[in-house]
Amino acid sequence: MKLLYQQMLAFLGVIMVTLSVVSILFIQSTTNTVWENSFDQLEQYTSVLKDRSFTKVNATTYMINTQFLNDAEEILDQQHVHFIIYNADNQAMYPNERSRASRPIDASDWAELKKGNAVSIRELARNPADGSQQSMTIYYKPVFLSGKLLFVVGAFAPVEQIQTSIGKTERNILIAFILSMLAAVFISYFVARFQVSRINKLRRATHQVATGDYEVQLKLDGKADDEISGLATDFQNMVDSLKASEIEIKRQEDRRRQFMADAAHEMRTPLTTINGLLEGLAYDAIPEESKAKSIELMRNETNRLIRLVNENLDYEKIRTNQIMLSKVTFNAREDIDNIVSQLTQKATDANDHLVIEAADKVKVFADHDRFVQVMFNIVQNAIQFTQDGMITITAKNGYHQTEFAVSDTGIGMTPDQVKNIWERYYKADPSRKNTKYGESGLGLAIVHQLVMLHGGDIQVTSKAGEGTTFTFSFPDEETAPKTVELAQS
Structure with a gap:
């Protein structure tokens, strides 16, 4: 029935x-x-x-x-x-x-x-x-x-x-009963039809979703705040969630394809170089005076492959919470000075000027090696995308946290580029895929995961043609979380 x-x-x-x-x-x-x-x-x-x-x-x-x-x-x-x-x-x-x-x-x-x-x-x-x-x-x-x-x-x-x-009263009541029942038939029909029509709308929407069409806007007639209206609201929220999930899955699938293509590209280039040099050496196609340079080039490309593999392994360990942090309190200014010393030649090659704005002692509570890795990657990234400009490194102690900022006057980024900056193998400037700085596209993805793992925060602001600023912080020992679970993506 x-x-x-x-x-x-x-x-x-x-x-x-x-x-x-x-x-x-x-x-x-x-x-x-x-x-x-x-x-x-x-x-x-x-x-x-x-x-x-x-x-x-x-x-x-x-x-x-x-x-x-x-x-x-x-x-x-x-x-x-x-x-x-x-x-x-x-x-x-x-x-x-x-x-x-x-x-x-x-x-x-x-x-x-x-x-x-x-x-x-x-x-x-x-x-x-x-x-x-x-x-x-x-x-x-x-x-x-x-x-x-x-x-x-x-x-x-x-x-x-x-x-x-009494008989007249009974007859009048019987007539009223019959008329009331006839009216009840019509009223119950329209009420039932109204309720069933709302359920049928839900049914059609469910069938539409079952076929993979999430473009559903379920609006029921009437303003009743009843169970069917509540069900329709929950169903619409579910459809919106499914639609958002489908978009995210598609985006992740596109990123996966891009990741596979980028990984293959990043590994193919040094392997092709090494293979060509080995064939040249095997068939004496390389002059004797160039062999030392060829061996050095193969060593560099091999190291590049090792860095690429290590960075992938490092990223996966961080992403799956398999990395252990050994946090201590130390003076961040000393490490900043060391990083600037290491990158001074690279900055000079790009005609960049490195500036430090920090006190002699800036205490930070973090894993020392990972902090150095974060700071090194961000400064190196700034040098990579800045030519004839200035890179400013700022550090100071804030309220229950240590605050850092790295600003450059480089090429900057568009809002879409900023939105994807933490994706692995994403490069804001695709033309620089083969440069010797940041060739894997994993540096900023690792930076983001490491800061989150410390319980800190990292933000980026940028404007195309004007420069970029990375702002990040580490909580002090008193407020730092014991453990942090990172969302896997």
Whole structure:
């Protein structure tokens, strides 16, 4: 069975049960009210008869005012109300024609009357006038004098009018019930259709995602904050996450292909050079005076391959948290001075000027060898992309951290280049792939991972044609984390 009909049946079932309960309670309440009103009227009649239909003769004798009773019955003839009077011996005294045919009041009811309690009887009862069994409403009220029962006044009427009134009420309720059910059918259909249409939108969106199409914008009708709306919101968030994941997977796959191509290129160049020189040596194609230079070139290319492999291994160890840091507190200024000394010749070749802006003592808490590796790679990168410019190295102690900055006046980078600068084998200037500085494209990727592994932070700001600034920091011993888990990419 389709969900539409299931929902309709559920709504109809709830509405039908509710209407049935309300109708039954209303009919019962109306019936009880009609019966109670009828008995109230009869009780009022007997009270009037008790006070007006008897005339006192002496202290112990009363005379029935027959004329008043006859006039009262005539007035109430349209309501089919009649009266009967019993003496203290449970014998009918009025009217004569009824008293001859009437039967005594039932013993149980007579016992209640002798106690001074009024008695009301309804539904199938004995007609006090002729003793026949028919639907009657009867009300008996006793009259006492000095604690002694004198007589019982009774008023009775057939229940046809009461049943007719109740029947009309029941018919009206039945008509209302039928009309309500018809209205409920239409209402439940549209409500169920509305809910099912929302579910169908979810279903179509799910099928669309299942086919690999994540361009889904799920908007449900209405502003209800219900479970289906919540499900739609969660589903949309899931689709957005899947879409973002797909984009990231595609980007990573492109980077993987680029990585394989770059790795192959980086390794092929020195291998081709070495192979060519070996063939030249094997076939004596290289003059004797050039052999020493060829051997030196092969040694350089071999060292380049070793550096490339070592940097790949180093990067993977850092990325997979397999590297252990041995952090100590030392003076960073001494290492900066040593790095500047080592790179002075390279800076001179590029006509660059190296400047240090730091105090004589700048304490830093880090792994000494890794700190040197970070600083060396960043300064070397600045030299690589700066020609006829200035490179400024800044170091200072901040609040619970040591702050460093390396600024250059080189070629700078575009925003897209800055965004990808930490990717391995990414080079902001592809034309420099074969330079002797930073040939692998792994230097900055390693720098980024090492700083993160220390619990520090590294940022880069750059503008094309104006230069680049690397800003990084290391937390002090008090705030440095014990261990850092790096996200694998």
